[in-house]
Structure formats: structure tokens, C-alpha cells
Amino acid sequence: xxxPLIHLVDDDDAVRRSLALLIGTVGLSVAxxxxxQAFLDGFDRESIGAIVLDVRMPGxxxxxxxxxxxxxxxxxxxxxxxxxxxxxxxxxxxKAGATEFLEKPVDDERLIEVLHECVRQHVRTRERLAADLxxxxxxxxxxxxxxxxxxxVIEGLTAKQIARALGVSPRTVETHRANLGAxxxxxxxxxxxxxxxxxxxxxxxx
Amino acid sequence: xxxxxxxxxxxxxTLVLLDPARSGEHPSTRLPALYPQxxxxxxxxxxxxxxxxxxxxxxxxxxxxxxxxxxxxxxxxGYYDLVLAGSPASFAxxxxxxxxxxxxxxxxxxxxxxxxxxxxxxxxxxxxxxxxAGGWRGGVTSGFVFDKVLDTxxxxxxxxxxxxxxxxxxxxxxLSALAALLAALVAAAAAMQRQRQRRRRAExxxxxxxxSRLNALGELAAxxxxxxxxxLTAVIASTQAARRMLDDDPLPQATxxxxxxxxxxxxxxxxxxxxxxxxxVERPGGxxxxxxxxxxxxxxxxxxxxxxxxxxxxxxxxxxxxxxxxVADPVAxxxxxxxxxxxxxxxxxxxxxxxxxxQLSIEIESGxxxxxxxxxxxxxxxxxxxxxxxxxVSTRRGGLGLGLSLCESLAGAMxxxxxxxxxxxxxxxxxxxxxxxxxx
Numbered sequence: 001x002x003x004p005l006i007h008l009v010d011d012d013d014a015v016r017r018s019l020a021l022l023i024g025t026v027g028l029s030v031a032x033x034x035x036x037q038a039f040l041d042g043f044d045r046e047s048i049g050a051i052v053l054d055v056r057m058p059g060x061x062x063x064x065x066x067x068x069x070x071x072x073x074x075x076x077x078x079x080x081x082x083x084x085x086x087x088x089x090x091x092x093x094x095k096a097g098a099t100e101f102l103e104k105p106v107d108d109e110r111l112i113e114v115l116h117e118c119v120r121q122h123v124r125t126r127e128r129l130a131a132d133l134x135x136x137x138x139x140x141x142x143x144x145x146x147x148x149x150x151x152x153v154i155e156g157l158t159a160k161q162i163a164r165a166l167g168v169s170p171r172t173v174e175t176h177r178a179n180l181g182a183x184x185x186x187x188x189x190x191x192x193x194x195x196x197x198x199x200x201x202x203x204x205x206x
Numbered sequence: 207x208x209x210x211x212x213x214x215x216x217x218x219x220t221l222v223l224l225d226p227a228r229s230g231e232h233p234s235t236r237l238p239a240l241y242p243q244x245x246x247x248x249x250x251x252x253x254x255x256x257x258x259x260x261x262x263x264x265x266x267x268x269x270x271x272x273x274x275x276x277x278x279x280x281x282x283x284g285y286y287d288l289v290l291a292g293s294p295a296s297f298a299x300x301x302x303x304x305x306x307x308x309x310x311x312x313x314x315x316x317x318x319x320x321x322x323x324x325x326x327x328x329x330x331x332x333x334x335x336x337x338x339a340g341g342w343r344g345g346v347t348s349g350f351v352f353d354k355v356l357d358t359x360x361x362x363x364x365x366x367x368x369x370x371x372x373x374x375x376x377x378x379x380x381l382s383a384l385a386a387l388l389a390a391l392v393a394a395a396a397a398m399q400r401q402r403q404r405r406r407r408a409e410x411x412x413x414x415x416x417x418s419r420l421n422a423l424g425e426l427a428a429x430x431x432x433x434x435x436x437x438l439t440a441v442i443a444s445t446q447a448a449r450r451m452l453d454d455d456p457l458p459q460a461t462x463x464x465x466x467x468x469x470x471x472x473x474x475x476x477x478x479x480x481x482x483x484x485x486x487v488e489r490p491g492g493x494x495x496x497x498x499x500x501x502x503x504x505x506x507x508x509x510x511x512x513x514x515x516x517x518x519x520x521x522x523x524x525x526x527x528x529x530x531x532x533v534a535d536p537v538a539x540x541x542x543x544x545x546x547x548x549x550x551x552x553x554x555x556x557x558x559x560x561x562x563x564x565q566l567s568i569e570i571e572s573g574x575x576x577x578x579x580x581x582x583x584x585x586x587x588x589x590x591x592x593x594x595x596x597x598x599v600s601t602r603r604g605g606l607g608l609g610l611s612l613c614e615s616l617a618g619a620m621x622x623x624x625x626x627x628x629x630x631x632x633x634x635x636x637x638x639x640x641x642x643x644x645x646x
Contacts, residue, residue: 012436012440014436014437014440014468014471014472014475015436015439015440015443017440017464017468018439018440018441018442018443018444018447018465018468018469018472019439019443021443021444021447021448021461021464021465021468022443022444022446022447022450024447024461025447025450025451025454026450056432083431083432083435083436083439084428084431084432084435104435104436104438104439105435105438105439105441105442105443106439106442106443108442108443108446108447108450
């Protein structure tokens with residue numbers, strides 16, 4: 001996995017640079033963005049990490065950037081920074097999907113704690129997403145008959161019951177099950193159910 | 207009219223009683239001379255004849271009722287005949303109505319607006335036309351109508367009087383005088399209203415100007431906060447980073463150096479912001495705008511602007527003005543006065559109405575113009591009094607705490623002073639001292 005990358009968007013060079021130094025002290029990489037638009041156009045959406053956004057910026061305000069990130073389906077957690085946070089601004093930021101809202105000057109402990117939590121959260125999100133993607137890919141490899149067998153296995157039917165239900169011999173069912181396990185790269189029934197039950201349900205409903 | 211009608215009865219009665227024909231003289235010659243309304247007198251002996259049959263039937267009626275009876279009423283020709291049956295002779299009179307009407311006692315002007323008719327048995331004799339209700343003046347109302355049956359049973363005429371009251375009858379002179387008066391009142395009220403509106407508008411504009419000045423101050427404060435917050439954020443973040451780096455082994459020399467340089471530079475940036483603000487407040491050439499100002503006029507002007515607040519607090523300021531002209535920047539002086547008065551009024555917002563007072567005095571003390579402003583508020587707390595003119599000290603919620611600080615700076619810039627103290631029995635006194643204008 002790549003090292004987490006923190007995107008720091010603040011038009012004030014000194015503030016941005018200082019915060020970058022501070023964030024760097026805990027081993028996190030920082031990408032500095034002086035211009036909100038350049039950030040929106042250029043940042044790597046695949047990277048693991050978090051986004052630190054200043055609310056007050058000329059041109060595109062932090063809240064506008066936040067709205068656009070949400071609209072683009074960006075999954076990195078966003079931390080808003082503001083010099084003077086009003087309740088209304090805070091409410092708007094959270095409603096727009098901000099994870100955290102911090103006032104400047106920021107407390108280093110608080111900022112770093114929040115960043116760590118955001119990164120952990122993002123990693124988990126990405127892992128779940130990856131697992132989900134992987135499961136879909138593997139499921140796609142199955143033949144029509146194998147999917148039928150899989151759904152019945154997940155329902156808890158024995159090989160004999162499945163054979164009767166599908167009107168085939170139990171040996172044929174055994175063969176399908178073996179192929180299933182190979183294609184889905186699972187070697188236990190428990191794993192099969194945990195990873196694919198939802199997917200099968202989803203496919204059945206569709 | 208009834209009297210005259212009764213007279214006719216009496217004439218007939220006399221004729222019947224005396225029967226003048228027997229004494230040789232014919233009444234028909236003398237009566238009309240005595241009574242101009244009597245056109246003709248007829249006499250009928252028991253064996254004689256009436257010149258008209260109506261007289262005969264009237265005589266029968268008269269004989270039955272034992273009183274004169276009406277024989278003919280010719281409205282078109284304007285006469286009627288009255289018969290009294292008698293013995294040995296009956297008499298009849300022809301009465302001309304026009305002459306019968308007692309015009310001398312007639313209550314209406316004959317050419318006036320009153321219509322008068324004499325009616326009997328469906329016939330109407332117009333005594334005077336008046337102004338017909340069908341004319342342009344009529345139709346507004348039916349006017350005053352009055353019907354009277356003459357109280358002589360023998361001549362039961364109905365006198366119908368109608369006064370149509372059209373616009374022409376209305377008392378135009380008085381009406382127009384009234385209208386003019388009302389119009390004048392309305393115009394005066396409208397003028398007053400307009401003037402009040404104009405004044406209110408002017409007040410609003412002035413207040414608006416003040417509010418926007420205050421808003422500008424708020425903007426300035428917000429901008430200032432941001433301008434200072436940014437470098438402070440950088441200083442804090444850099445030093446925090448540096449402190450963390452000290453725990454690293456080996457020391458990240460270059461980064462540490464960068465962090466500390468950043469902190470120093472940003473602290474300088476903050477100081478620069480403060481210096482810039484000070485230069486802004488000190489206004490180059492601020493002393494150039496001074497000119498002779500009548501202190502009392504300035505105070506009255508400031509009070510006028512606060513009229514709504516004074517009214518709301520039911521407060522009548524007392525101004526003891528000895529007529530002092532000082533040297534001041536009118537705008538700055540106005541700002542000071544407005545701030546001081548506003549503070550005084552706000553201080554009295556919470557105190558009982560009976561305790562509220564606002565005393566101002568203007569006099570010369572040791573060759574300086576002095577304005578004293580005393581309020582009936584709670585006075586100034588000792589800890590507030592100590593830092594009264596320091597910026598960002600405010601006892602009001604949401605107050606910027608710049609008002610008095612600004613006033614003092616403004617007074618100082620004009621070569622004056624501003625001081626404050628508490629005075630018995632309670633309340634604050636502000637003392638503004640300004641240089642006197644040179645005597646001419």
C-alpha cells in the first residue's frame with residue numbers, strides 16, 4: 001500500500017508551509033496546493049489520505065471546493081480550517097460532508113490526531129471497496145450453473161438437496177462446487193458465505 | 207290665510223244678517239273696495255236665482271250645515287265662490303285667491319325658491335312657482351315640504367308649501383369658507399407630514415452613514431483579525447513542528463531551520479500588520495481639518511440626531527450653554543459627541559425612567575472650552591474606569607470596545623482631552639476639553 005498523502009489546500013504560503021512542516025513531523029507525506037482550482041484539477045483521487053482545506057481563499061472558497069469534491073464522489077476525508085468559524089459555517093461544512101472542522105491557529109496535537117483518524121478511516125474505506133471489487137470480479141468468472149449452485153449452497157442446502165433441486169446428479173453438484181471454490185479463491189464454506197452472500201443476494205434481486 | 211278665510215265667513219254672515227239690499231245699498235259695490243279679494247257679491251232672494259248652478263247646490267249644503275259652503279273653486283282662473291244660505295236672502299262671494307293671500311305677512315319671498323300651492327278636491331292653484339324641482343337645482347332632495355289645511359271648515363283648502371333645496375340654495379359662501387378652511391388644514395397637515403418625513407429621512411440617512419461607518423469599523427476589525435490570525439497560525443504551526451522535530455534522532459537540521467525561520471518571519475508579518483493599522487488610524491494630516499466650531503451648536507446637532515432614542519427613553523436633555531467657540535474638526539467632534547451621548551443613553555436604558563437624566567454644560571475653564579456630560583445611568587465600575595479608553599474594552603455584549611478609545615484619540619488629535627469620572631448621586635460624567643478659538 002502507498003504511504004498516506006495529505007493534500008493541503010491553503011492560499012497563504014506561510015500557513016501552508018508551516019502546516020506542511022508540522023504534518024511532516026509525524027511521517028505523513030504532504031502535497032501543497034496554493035490554488036483551489038489547481039488542486040481540483042490535479043490531485044490524485046486514488047491516493048490514500050486526507051484533504052485539509054482552508055475555508056477562506058480567494059476565488060474558490062473552501063466550502064465550494066468541498067461541494068465539488070462531494071459531487072465528484074471523492075472519498076478522501078476532508079478537514080476544514082478556518083480563522084473564524086461561525087456555527088452556521090460549521091453546520092454547512094458538516095452537511096456538505098466535511099469530516100472535521102478546525103479553527104486557526106490549530107493545535108498540533110488535535111490536527112495530527114484528526115489526520116491519523118482520517119487516514120485510518122480512509123484506509124478502511126478503501127479496503128472494503130477493494131474487497132468488494134475483488135469479490136465482484138471473481139463472481140463474474142462463474143458460469144450460470146455455478147451461480148445457481150452457489151446461491152443454493154449459501155441458502156444452506158446439502159449437495160444431495162441441490163442435486164434434487166437442479167435435477168442433476170450429486171456428483172455433478174460436487175464438481176460445480178469444486179470449480180466454484182477455485183474460481184472464487186475460497187477454501188471454506190464460511191469464507192464463501194462471508195464474502196459472497198451479499199453479492200449473490202444482490203444478483204438474485206437484480 | 208286662515209284668518210282671512212274666517213273673514214270671508216264673517217262677511218257673509220254679516221251680509222246675511224244685515225241684508226244690505228234692504229237698506230238700499232248694494233254690497234257688491236262697497237265690499238270689493240273694502241276687501242280687495244272679493245271680486246263679486248251675489249244676493250239671492252228666496253224666490254231669486256243664482257247665476258250659476260254650483261251656487262245653488264252650495265247653498266243647499268250651506269243650509270244643511272249652517273255655515274258657508276264652497277261652491278266653485280276655479281284654480282285656473284284663481285278664484286272660488288263661497289255661499290252662505292240665509293233668510294230672507296242668501297249671499298255668495300267670489301274671492302280672488304291672489305288677493306286673498308296675505309302677501310304682506312307671507313313668510314316666503316315671492317320670487318324665491320319656495321313653491322306654494324293651494325289645493326282642494328284635486329285642483330291645485332299655484333300661488334307661487336318657486337323653483338321647480340324638475341330644474342337643474344332640484345332632484346337632489348325633495349326639499350322641505352309642508353302641508354296645512356286651513357282651519358276654516360267652510361274653506362278647507364290645503365296649503366302646500368315646498369321648498370326644494372338644490373345646490374343653488376346651499377349656503378355656498380359658508381360652505382366654501384368651510385371647504386377652504388378644511389383644505390387649508392389638510393394642506394397644513396400634509397406639509398407638516400412631508401416636513402416630518404423629510405426630517406426623518408435626513409435622520410435616517412445620517413444614521414445610515416453612521417451605521418455604515420460602524421460597519422466599516424466592524425469590517426476593519428474582521429479584516430484585522432484575519433490579517434493577524436494567518437501569521438499567528440503559521441508561527442504556532444512552525445514552532446510546534448520544530449518542537450516535535452527536536453525529538454527526532456538524528457535532528458532534521460534543514461527542516462528545523464526552515465521551521466524556525468518560518469516562525470520568525472511570520473511573527474514579523476504580524477508586527478507589520480499592527481504597524482500598518484497604526485499608520486491607518488493615525489491619519490496623515492489629521493490636524494488640518496480643524497476650524498472654529500460653536501460647541502453648543504455641535505451638541506444640539508448631535509442631540510437632534512438622537513431624538514428617536516431620547517423620545518424612547520422619555521428623556522429631556524438639559525443643556526447649559528454659555529456660548530463657547532472651540533477649535534475642532536467638525537466631523538471628529540460630531541463622532542465624539544455622538545459616541546458619548548449614545549453611551550449615556552445606553553447606560554440609562556436599564557435604569558428607571560425617573561432616574562434618567564442627561565445634563566450637559568458648556569463653559570470656559572482655564573482658557574479651554576469644556577463640555578460636561580452627565581447621565582443618570584449606573585455609573586462606571588472601578589475596573590472599567592481604569593481601562594475606559596483602552597481599545598477593545600467594552601461592557602456591552604458584542605461591543606467592539608473601540609468607541610471611547612476612538613473618541614479619546616480623536617480628542618487628542620485636536621489638542622483636546624477626554625476624561626471620565628463617576629458623580630454623585632450616581633451616573634457618569636464625561637468631560638471633553640478643547641482649545642478655544644482665538645477671540646476676534
